[in-house]
Amino acid sequence: MxxxxxxxxxxxxxxxxxxxxxxxxxxxxxxxxxxxxxxxxxxxxxxxxxxxxxxxxxxxxxxxxxxxxxxxxxxxxxxxxxxxxxxxxxxxxxxxxxxxxxxxxxxxxxxxxxxxxxxxxxxxxxRRFDQGYNMLKRTMEEELGTPLMIHSAHRNPAVPEQYVTPMAIHDTFIHEIDTFRWLLDDDFVSAQVVFPRKTKHAHEKVADPQIVLLETTKGVRIDCEIFVNCRYGYDIQCQIVGEEGVANLPEPMAITTRKEARLSNAILTDWKDRFKxxxxxxxxxxxxxxxxxxxxxxSAWDGYVAAISSDACVEAQETGKIIEISLPVRPALYD
The missing domain is CATH 3.40.50.720 (NAD(P)-binding Rossmann-like Domain)
Structure with missing residues (x-):
């Protein structure tokens, strides 16, 4: 067919x-x-x-x-x-x-x-279909013991003028929201957003970078740096810290070169290439x-939970407070 x-x-x-x-x-x-x-x-x-x-x-x-x-x-x-x-x-x-x-x-x-x-x-x-993330999930489940923390980063080289502060959550961090839930088989109970010193490369309508802090129902603590004017490339990082060890998301495959007294490899600049x-x-x-x-x-339930969680993160942006995340009962269809 x-x-x-x-x-x-x-x-x-x-x-x-x-x-x-x-x-x-x-x-x-x-x-x-x-x-x-x-x-x-x-x-x-x-x-x-x-x-x-x-x-x-x-x-x-x-x-x-x-x-x-x-x-x-x-x-x-x-x-x-x-x-x-x-x-x-x-x-x-x-x-x-x-x-x-x-x-x-x-x-x-x-x-x-x-x-x-x-x-x-x-x-x-x-990202649930990305080979690197699936390798990371298997390593966590088979080798790291109980997960305790996640350190992560979502960096873009630059964003257009119409990109504003809440979009760092709704358009950018939304992928991490779903990925963390899938990696940990867990949901969030609170969100906080803090703002480091602003980069000179960010226009006036976006606060950049940002750091999102999440807590899950099982007590895992997550921090994610969102830096959408990092200049150097499109860079996704994720490190899981468990009771028995630490695992990092593998870097995208790239050729390492030795040339003109430098040892280097290219960094991608386009999200379509990174997750092709x-x-x-x-x-x-x-x-x-x-x-x-x-x-x-x-599923639609995952999309709904991502929407609830991202709304809480935006509220945390706007208020500077730790925002509680509360989810409704999940319909049996999604069990």
Whole structure:
């Protein structure tokens, strides 16, 4: 069976996912495209999906009898409506983060999915599919004993003028929020954000860097440096400290050179390159599950918990206080 996929949102990530479905992955074909700028969808059709139909509205794409499953890659404010429409149509849907722009919106998705009694939503937290993170998780579980602390960093070379302080949580740290929960099989009970001295490279609307401090239900303490104008590259770091040892996330593969009296290796500058194979793996997993009519990977519940946790972190940014994180009862569907 070739899974027929409709892609809503043909910007950078929608284009990249269409390319990988058409040229890299197996078992699927992009048959439908939609974007609020129709010319973008037409351009993508011409370059990577010549047989795809272009729809003026995402809702019409979802309703099409020719579409088996949906990828939501549009702007975050539209995610909720498209995911709810896919659930109502009974179609598996892969949604890039965020699942919704508010925790209330994410809860509406969880409620709709739970009412139907079947997991149809997979959220694009690709780090769960990254080989390095999976190696780190196995090492923690098999060799480190009980985890005690996590030290981490999320660094970008630079961000645009429209990037503001809360985006360090909602757009950047959101990946760490899900990754830490998955690594530890644990949830958060509190969040705090502190601000070191501001870099001269940050514009006036963003406080940079930031340090997020989290505590989990099992007492693990986590610190994460968010530095989005670090200048030197895209750099993701994670160290787990356990009772029996310490393990670090492996560096991306790179050639070491000896040249002009220097020993060096390149550092990536683009997040798409850093997690390229993870993006491939998460979408292949989604495609492989569509014929069964359900999904795996990060769930709508994971998206909802990430939204609750990120809202608490933003409140911690704004108040300077330690903010309690309280989660509702998890529906049985996600057990």
């Amino acid at each position: 070739t899974v027929k996929i409709g892609v809503i949102g043909t910007g950078m990530i929608g284009t990249d996912h269409t390319r990988r479905i058409q040229d890299v992955l197996t078992g699927a074909e992009v048959v439908a495209l939609s974007d609020y700028l129709p010319e973008n969808a037409e351009k993508l059709r011409a370059t990577h999906a010549r047989r795809a139909e272009v729809f003026a509205k995402g809702e019409d794409l979802i309703a099409s009898d020719n579409v088996d499953a949906v990828l939501v890659c549009s702007t975050g404010s539209t995610h909720e409506e498209y995911v709810l429409a896919a659930i109502a149509a009974g179609k598996p849907v892969f949604c890039e983060k965020p699942l919704a722009t508010t925790a209330e919106g994410a809860k509406r998705i969880v409620d709709a999915e739970a009412l139907g009694g079947k997991r149809l939503v997979q959220v694009g937290f690709m 194979t993870a993006f491939d793996a998460e979408l292949q997993d989604f495609i492989d599950r569509v014929p069964s009519g359900s999904t795996g990977g990060p």
